[in-house]
Amino acid sequence: MNFAIVGCGFIAKKHAQAIENIEEAKLIAVCDKVTAAMKYYTETYGATPYTEMTDLLEDEQLDVVCICTPSGLHAPLAEAAAKAKKHIILEKPIAMTLAETDRIIKACHENKVKLAVVHPNRFRPVVQELRNILDKGLLGKISHASCIVNWNRNQEYYDQAPWRGTKQYDGGVLMNQAIHNLDLLLWFMGQAEQVFSMEATRLRNIEAEDVSTGVIRFKSGALGTVQAATTVYPRNYEESITIFGEKGTIKIGGANALYFEHLQIEGMTETEAQALKEKVKSDPWGTPGHQHIVSDMIEAIKEERNPAVTGEDGKRALELVLAFYESAELNQPIELKEGDYACR
Template sequence: MNFAIVGCGFIAKKHASAIDNINNAKLVAVCDKYPDAMNPYVEQYGAIPYGELSDMLKDHSIDIVCICTPSGLHAPIAEQVATAKKHIVLEKPIAMTIEETDRIIKAANENDVKLAVVHPNRFRPVVQELRAIFDSGALGKISHANCIVNWNRNQEYYDQAPWRGTKEHDGGVLMNQAIHNLDLLLWFMGKPVEVFSMEATRLRNIEAEDVSTGIIRFESGALANVQASTTVYPRNFEESITIFGEKGTVKIGGPNALYFDHIQIEGYGEEKIKSITEKINTDPWGIPGHQQIISDIIQAVKENTQPAVTGLDGKNALELVLAFYESANKNIPIQY
């Protein structure tokens, strides 16, 4: 299938590399308002450069468009792409508001195009293994969970582009970094019914938050603690999810949540635990998440099925972030 990329910033490189590593997938076009940003994709992949999205969308050979623009621009671009009958791979967050999100989902549905949202952490080998353990029921009734993202994003990172750290186009640590982990939390824990959050902008010169902490109550009755920051010195310190059940406790962690830090489950002997952890340790990254997302939407188009991470999944993660923001702003618990 033929792909195009809109927005040739940092994340576009991952999309281009993923497309290049998939058989029968080809990057045929790129679009950006800055010609110099498109040059690497023209030179390396032979992509046709376009300064205007409307011109690029006239190319009938394009099957799928990857949207890699600042988050605040997702909605109008996705609507335009859907109207042109092109399938969509949309970087996280799906949008900045629920109203924008609903417009995107509606446009995709009305034009019968597939919409995949980029939450690639679901495809990490350790996450897939945890999902298998979770689905087996080995942990029993879930009591609570911890979700931690203590990372470093220095001021230079935010100064790379004027939209970074703004509330209109980017958001803070919850919207930009921890939203991947919140997606995983929802994937495991189900529907939230109540959140309470506090946030602050402590060390970075940005409009949005650089540190956040919150609590979630789920429909099941289980609770979760969430802590996220971009203020950790001098590098990423911890990305982890821990699930506590009546028959077991499992933590995936490390600086990038790639390994099992702890497995203790009723009926799991030392050999079984060693086998699970060693399997992950041999290839912790696995096939890159963006490649998995793009392979998945190709399959969804061919088989007319839903992508693994749908527009609704993207909306659920965004709703949780926005509920955290509302709680922190009003200093009250927010009911779903």
């Protein structure tokens, strides 16, 4: 199938590499307002360059569009792609508001095209193993969970482009970095019902937050805590999710949540636990998540099914971020009721 990339910034290279690694995929076009940004893709992959999305979408050979622009531009571009009958792989977050998200999902449904949102952490080997443990019910009733993203994004990172760290086009640590972990938390724990959050902009010269803490009550009755920051010195320190159940405790962690840091389950011997830890450790990254998403999109089209990470999945993660934002602004708990939240 033929792919195009819209927005040739940093993340676009991951899409291009994923497409190149899949036999059934080919990158045939790229689109960016800055001609120089497309040079790498035209020279490396032979992709046709376009400076206008409308011209790109007229290519009848094009099957799938990967949208890699600043987040605040996702909605109009995704709507245009859907109306042109092109399937869509959309970088996270799906959009900046729920109203924009609903427009994207509606356009895809009306035009019968597939929509996949890029939450690649779901495909990490340790995450897949944890999901398998939860699916088997080996932890029993879940008491609570914690989610931590203590990373470094220095001022140079934010100064790379004028849209970084803005509320309109990017958001802060929750919207840009921790949204992947919030997606995993929802995937593991189920629907969130209530949140309370505090946030601050402590060290970076940006409009959005660089540190955030919050608590969640899930529909199941379980509780969760979230801590996220880009202020950690001097480099990424910890990305982890810990789940506490009546029959076990599991922590996946490290600087990038790639390993079992703690694995203790009723009935599982120390030898079995160590074997599972070593299995993950032998190939912690596995196949790149973007490659999984591109490959899954091809299979979803062929099999006429939904992609593994749907627009609705992307919406749930966004809804949680926006609820955190509103709670911090109002300094009060927020009930999650779909459609209530808009980015400040």
